Amino acid sequence: MREKPSIQQLENFIIYGKVHNFATAARLANITQSAFSFQMKKLEEIVGVQLITRSTRGSHLTREGEFFLSKAIKIVDDLNNAIDELQKFSGKTVSLNIGALMSLGDVLMNRHVSYFKRHNKNIDINVYNLEAKILLRKLENGEIDIASSFLLPQMSLDGYVKEFFYQDELVYYAPNLNLSDEEFSSDIIEQVPFASYSPDYFMATAIDDYFKQININPNIEARLSTPYAIMQYCKSNKTGAFLSKRILSEMGQLTGYYPLEKPLCFNAYLIYKHENPKISSIKIFVDYILNLYNTIKE
Secondary structure (H helix, E strand, C coil), rough: CCCCCCCHHHHHHHHHHCCCHHHHHHHHCCCCCHHHHHHHHHHHHHCCCCCCCEEEEEECCCCHHHHHHHHHHHHHHHHHHHHHHHHHHHCCEEEEEEEEEEECCCCCHHHHHHHHHHCCCCEEEEEEEEEEEHHHHHHCCCCCEEEECCCCCCCCCCEEEEEEEEEEEEEECCCCCCCCCCCHHHHHHHCCCEEEEEECCHHHHHHHHHHHHHHCCCCCCEEEEEEEHHHHHHHHCCCCEEEEHHHHHHHCCCCCCCCCCCCCEEEEEEEEECCCCCCHHHHHHHHHHHHHHHHHCC
């Protein structure tokens, strides 16, 4: 009987086909570069055709490699879907782990999950509130299936599917100032103590960069770990902070915040691996979120 490629070889070939780089593909596959290269050589031996050209300037798929890539993607997709559907048919629940960026907030995700679960009995959702570095590590090693996150400079996301679903606008939240929108200006941010995120958080860096752009230097009175903690701190003190307008609205805070003179916005994405064996369930959840936010926009 003719030797056939293993599923792992096909999955790793698909990874290479997306990034066209052995070092990056090996890292995404969580194996050494030499082991990854060996797998690709073995795959070529099995199919009897050169799939990847290699030179000192890099590597790329051959014409045959491009053809085989499309076939490999379909084979792996069909197998993953078959396993997923079989589990649902047998009544087995598929569990999806979702990581929400700490500074983006998980309040909306938790509400989405509650509604989604009522309409998808065979899919369980677990939500984890994580900061950027941990979120990325857990996404890479498969501990979470979907990341709900801003696209961060420190994230290497080659080989991942990235679905845009929302733009987050930050506002200046200072409920104890009792100002009108007309009375607020960037100068007030410097005059009032400021609450921000922990120094190693993505949002802390983004806010510091924003201050440099508008040339102000606020007095950082407190650094806290979550937007909810920052919100509560500002409610209890005469302090200001940058918070998501979306989170404030969801938490019932409809007043006490002011639009920034220079807007500060971040695009939120759902990020996942196409090669995940739970891909059909992942797509069901992702499509639900995308359709929900498209409806909100309309």
